[in-house]
Each structure stands twice: as C-alpha cells, then as structure tokens.
Amino acid sequence: MSRHDLPEGMIRAPGIAGPHEGYMPGFGNDFETEALPGALPQGMNSPQKCAYGLYGEQLSGTAFTAPSHQNERTWCYRIRPSVKHSARYERIEMRYWQSAPNVDPTVTSLGQYRWDPVPHTEEALTWVSGMRTMTTAGDVYTQVGMASHVYLVTRSMQDEYFYSADSELLVVPQEGKLRFCTELGVIDIAPQEIAILPRGLVYRVELLEGPARGFVCENYGQKFDLPGRGPIGANCMANRRDFKSPVAAFEDRDAPSTVTIKWQGQFHVTYIDHSPLDVVAWHGNYAPVKYDLRxxxxxxxxxxxxxxxxxxxxxxxxxxxxxxxxxxxxxxxxxxxxxxxxxxxxxxxxxxxxxxxxxxxxxxxxxxxxxxxxxxxxxxxxxxxxxxxxxxxxxxxxxxxxxxxxxxxxxxxxxxxxxxxxxxxxxxxxxxxxYIDCWDSLKKRFDGTPEGNWDK
Missing domain, CATH: 2.60.120.10 (Jelly Rolls)
Incomplete structure (x- = not known):
C-alpha cells in the first residue's frame, strides 16, 4: 500500500496539490473540508437538517468559555452521532500501558538510567496491545503530567478502534511506517516525522511498513502548542506552515467492530456494528496534525x-x-x-x-x-x-x-x-x-594553579 492509497471503501476529500496532497498546511488553523460536495454547512454550524442526512456534532478540545485564542473545537458532520459508536462498556486489562500516579514500591526512580532499544518479538501486536509504558509523571485524574511509552506494532488494527479520553498523544516513529485512519482524515507517518492525536479523537492504526517501533509522549495536561520565540522573532524553529492536518475522509461500512477507550487510566471496550470513522465533512481547529522534523x-x-x-x-x-x-x-x-x-x-x-x-x-x-x-x-x-x-x-x-x-x-x-x-x-x-560507569574515568584536573592540569 502506498502512502496515498486509502483503505478500501474510504472516501477522501480532494487533496491539495503538490507536497500537501491529502493535507492542509498550518498549525492551529481553522480548517474546513468536505469529502462530498455540499456536505459542509455554510454560514452556520447546526442547521435543522444537514445535507446528505448527516448529523451535526461538536468535538470540544477546550472548555466552552476558554479564551478565544485558546478555544479549540471542531464541528463534525457524520453519518451517525458518536452515541451510536458506544454501547455497554466492558473493563479490560492493559498490563503494559500504565498511567500516573504509578509508583511501584519495588522500583526506584532515583538514578541515571539508559536503555537499549526495546526488542521486537514474534507476538502479534497492535497500536494498543503493543504500547509499553516506561515512565509516568503527575496525575491522570487531575489532568497534569505525562507518561512516556515505547510502541511495538506488528499488525494492523482490523475493525478495531481506539481513543484516549485522558490525553493527547505525541507520536515519534523510530522504525517502520504507520497510518492513522482518524475520524477527521488519514495521516501517514514515518521516522523523522511526528504526529499529534488529540484527546477524544477516534482512530484505527494500520501498519504500512513493519515491524514498527517508536516513542509516545502521553500528555495529560494542556495541549501542545508552539513555544514563544521571544527575541528570536517570527521565523525559524518550527514554523506553522510546515504542520499538516488531513482533509476529510470517511467510511460508510457495516462490520462488527470494537472501540477501546482509555479513561482515567482504565481501559474499556465496547462492541458496535459499524465503522465509527464516518465524518463526511468538518470545520474547526481541533484536529490531528503531522510534522516533518527535517x-x-x-x-x-x-x-x-x-x-x-x-x-x-x-x-x-x-x-x-x-x-x-x-x-x-x-x-x-x-x-x-x-x-x-x-x-x-x-x-x-x-x-x-x-x-x-x-x-x-x-x-x-x-x-x-x-x-x-x-x-x-x-x-x-x-x-x-x-x-x-x-x-x-x-x-x-x-x-x-x-x-x-x-x-x-x-x-x-x-x-x-x-x-x-x-x-x-x-x-x-x-x-x-x-550506564553510570560512563563518568568513572573523568579525571581530577584541579592542581592548585590557575592553569589547571589539562594534560591529555
């Protein structure tokens, strides 16, 4: 599967020509995109009857009353409202995906630590089952802090979907290529790229080239933003134009499916009979994004x-x-x-x-x-x-x-x-x-003279 081939049955809005094919450039922009002509209401958010028989639904990434420059939300026009994407929840265990506070009394965190790469195994691992938490910090219950993970992926999610109510996820690939089929469109990432998956966004992860390994920063707190440049000025570092959000893409597919939810550090699964990736059009500034580190x-x-x-x-x-x-x-x-x-x-x-x-x-x-x-x-x-x-x-x-x-x-x-x-x-x-031994051979250079003992 090439980087621009979509899963069978998925319909995507026309892409922007050139290097932004399938994406819209800009960080924090207010986008609008539709996979079917006329699906996006104009001049209003919530018409009495949406085109194509769609349902209007808002996905809020901040409180309604957040300051306007921080307020983030996206209006989605979808085949079914999200309440149809969940049924009764069943608690499941994810042994290796941990959340803060997670202080194991048998483990000390006082020291300098270094790890070799976490090795691949023969086990069939998806994005969810292949997550391995390395550290936790803060408190997921009060939405402060973070966790760091390594992911190992050896197979695609098939009629399996996931979202985190706890956090946004910053994904840093190190090996292999992944595709995130999200409610708001499709993002492909490879090493030297990153992606940000917002809190509450439903998606399926496919393995384009594997096995795949990489790092994840799970952010419990306020969303990632670009740093203030201060006296550096308007340019350099990460520029807004280099971030890309996907154009609308949707599936209208009936199939027995599961949706796994991470909520307050717990994992639950719900069973539905269709794909939840059914947003035909959307507009707003709360969306997934990718960025090329180069x-x-x-x-x-x-x-x-x-x-x-x-x-x-x-x-x-x-x-x-x-x-x-x-x-x-x-x-x-x-x-x-x-x-x-x-x-x-x-x-x-x-x-x-x-x-x-x-x-x-x-x-x-x-x-x-x-x-x-x-x-x-x-x-x-x-x-x-x-x-x-x-x-x-x-x-x-x-x-x-x-x-x-x-x-x-x-x-x-x-x-x-x-x-x-x-x-x-x-x-x-x-x-x-x-690892601690790497500093053992540092020499004492002080000899009481201003010149010091700088002999090799």
Missing amino acids: TYCPVGSILFDHPDPSIFTVLTAPSGVEGTANIDFVLFRERWMVMEDTFRPPWYHKNVMSELMGNIYGEYDAKPNGFTPGGMSLHNMMLPHGPDNEAFEKATFAELEPSKLDNTMSFMFETRFPQHLTAFAAKEAPLQDD
Missing part, C-alpha cells in the same frame, strides 16, 4: 558559549507556572557548531525538570557510545548528568573550527514533574546496568 530550523550561538537547550523546543504544553512546562518536546538534529573558545557539547548540570531522551537515528554528541537508535535515557529532576568522558575529552582538546554535527536526531520529553519508572522499564526493558 523542516525544524535550529538556532544557536555564532560567537561564544551556547544557549540553553530550550532553544531546540519544537512543542510545549504549558503548566500553571509561567515559563515552566508540563511537557517540552525538544529536538537535537543536524546543525553547525561554530562557537569560539567554548565547550560545545551540553554541559554538566542538575535540572529542576526531568529529562527523558530518545534516539531516532545516528549518534548523540554528548554520549557517542551506548545511546543507540531506538534507545532511551532518563535523568530525573535534580540528578546530575552530562557528557561521558570520551565526549568531554574530545570537546576539550578539539581544534575549534566550524564543524557540522551530522547523522544525528535525538529528542527529549522534558517535564516539571519527577518521572517514575514502571515495572516494565525497571525489570523487563533492556536497562544498561553499567
């Missing part, structure tokens, strides 16, 4: 020192504390290093924020060994970390000429909350027991 334009120092890594923030989810994020999604991609008389890699530090990193591909400059593609690391709040000895020695004695960091793309899920390891992360995932 369009992220980094900014940095061009003389000496280097700014905090916050300049690499792609998306941020605010907290109630100004300037302190519930979650920051930070990207470390290829870039030029030109600073004079400067230690160029990330410095040693302790941070009030908790940092979970993942490697999409290549080599991370502060940890040239051990942090492999598909791997993860966790440096919890106020726990010291920084370059290993090899990276320190290389940067300290390098001839400081302009150089390009190539073959590198890593990211960070950073949060104001401590991240707690799950039992899976501590006992089943491939934890590197010797």
Whole structure:
C-alpha cells in the first residue's frame, strides 16, 4: 500500500496539490473540508437538517468559555452521532500501558538510567496491545503530567478502534511506517516525522511498513502548542506552515467492530456494528496534525558559549507556572557548531525538570557510545548528568573550527514533574546496568594553579 492509497471503501476529500496532497498546511488553523460536495454547512454550524442526512456534532478540545485564542473545537458532520459508536462498556486489562500516579514500591526512580532499544518479538501486536509504558509523571485524574511509552506494532488494527479520553498523544516513529485512519482524515507517518492525536479523537492504526517501533509522549495536561520565540522573532524553529492536518475522509461500512477507550487510566471496550470513522465533512481547529522534523530550523550561538537547550523546543504544553512546562518536546538534529573558545557539547548540570531522551537515528554528541537508535535515557529532576568522558575529552582538546554535527536526531520529553519508572522499564526493558560507569574515568584536573592540569 502506498502512502496515498486509502483503505478500501474510504472516501477522501480532494487533496491539495503538490507536497500537501491529502493535507492542509498550518498549525492551529481553522480548517474546513468536505469529502462530498455540499456536505459542509455554510454560514452556520447546526442547521435543522444537514445535507446528505448527516448529523451535526461538536468535538470540544477546550472548555466552552476558554479564551478565544485558546478555544479549540471542531464541528463534525457524520453519518451517525458518536452515541451510536458506544454501547455497554466492558473493563479490560492493559498490563503494559500504565498511567500516573504509578509508583511501584519495588522500583526506584532515583538514578541515571539508559536503555537499549526495546526488542521486537514474534507476538502479534497492535497500536494498543503493543504500547509499553516506561515512565509516568503527575496525575491522570487531575489532568497534569505525562507518561512516556515505547510502541511495538506488528499488525494492523482490523475493525478495531481506539481513543484516549485522558490525553493527547505525541507520536515519534523510530522504525517502520504507520497510518492513522482518524475520524477527521488519514495521516501517514514515518521516522523523522511526528504526529499529534488529540484527546477524544477516534482512530484505527494500520501498519504500512513493519515491524514498527517508536516513542509516545502521553500528555495529560494542556495541549501542545508552539513555544514563544521571544527575541528570536517570527521565523525559524518550527514554523506553522510546515504542520499538516488531513482533509476529510470517511467510511460508510457495516462490520462488527470494537472501540477501546482509555479513561482515567482504565481501559474499556465496547462492541458496535459499524465503522465509527464516518465524518463526511468538518470545520474547526481541533484536529490531528503531522510534522516533518527535517523542516525544524535550529538556532544557536555564532560567537561564544551556547544557549540553553530550550532553544531546540519544537512543542510545549504549558503548566500553571509561567515559563515552566508540563511537557517540552525538544529536538537535537543536524546543525553547525561554530562557537569560539567554548565547550560545545551540553554541559554538566542538575535540572529542576526531568529529562527523558530518545534516539531516532545516528549518534548523540554528548554520549557517542551506548545511546543507540531506538534507545532511551532518563535523568530525573535534580540528578546530575552530562557528557561521558570520551565526549568531554574530545570537546576539550578539539581544534575549534566550524564543524557540522551530522547523522544525528535525538529528542527529549522534558517535564516539571519527577518521572517514575514502571515495572516494565525497571525489570523487563533492556536497562544498561553499567550506564553510570560512563563518568568513572573523568579525571581530577584541579592542581592548585590557575592553569589547571589539562594534560591529555
């Protein structure tokens, strides 16, 4: 199946020509799209009778009374209202998908941790059954904090659908290709792209190329937004035009189906007799979106020192504390290093924020060994970390000429909350027991003289 072939029976609105085929560009835009001509009401939201016998229904991503610049909602015109997509709920267990607060008394989260890639297995795993929670933070009941996951997908969902009432999901593929067939349209993503799936949106996940593995940041709090650029100005970093939301696409298909709902950390399934992906037209600003990380334009120092890594923030989810994020999604991609008389890699530090990193591909400059593609690391709040000895020695004695960091793309899920390891992360995932040893060979350079002992 190519990236532009749709599942059999799905009808999609005409796409925008060129690089945006099947998508509409812009972050936070107010879109309108219809898969059948005249399906979208004009000049009003709720006509007495909708065209084609459709039902009008609003999907609200914020409270009705949220400030206008933050208010998010989408009007959907669908074959059946959502109340027809649910029946009696049956509680099911998802052992590996955990929610905060999840503090296992047998597990400690105090330390510096790093994992090799979670390996694939022969087990048939869907988007839901293949989710493996690594850390949790905050409290899903009060809608603050987050969880980080690794997903393993080896088969498509077939007449199976899912939505989370708890969270929006930020998806970061590392291997393989996925298709998200959502109520509002179809999104295909591959490594070096990301997708955001809003809270409450129903979708089915198909495996286009597998097995697939990647990372998920589950955001319990306020929605992801673009960071304020401050004195950087209007351009660079992540630009709004590079985000893409799907055009309308719908299925009118009768088939025994299941809808799994994540609600307050619990999972329930309901059984219906049709596809819930039946939105023929929609308009609004609450929609799924994809973004190509290769369009992220980094900014940095061009003389000496280097700014905090916050300049690499792609998306941020605010907290109630100004300037302190519930979650920051930070990207470390290829870039030029030109600073004079400067230690160029990330410095040693302790941070009030908790940092979970993942490697999409290549080599991370502060940890040239051990942090492999598909791997993860966790440096919890106020726990010291920084370059290993090899990276320190290389940067300290390098001839400081302009150089390009190539073959590198890593990211960070950073949060104001401590991240707690799950039992899976501590006992089943491939934890590197010797990670802490990477700092053992750092030398004492102090000798009482201003020059210090900088012999190699």
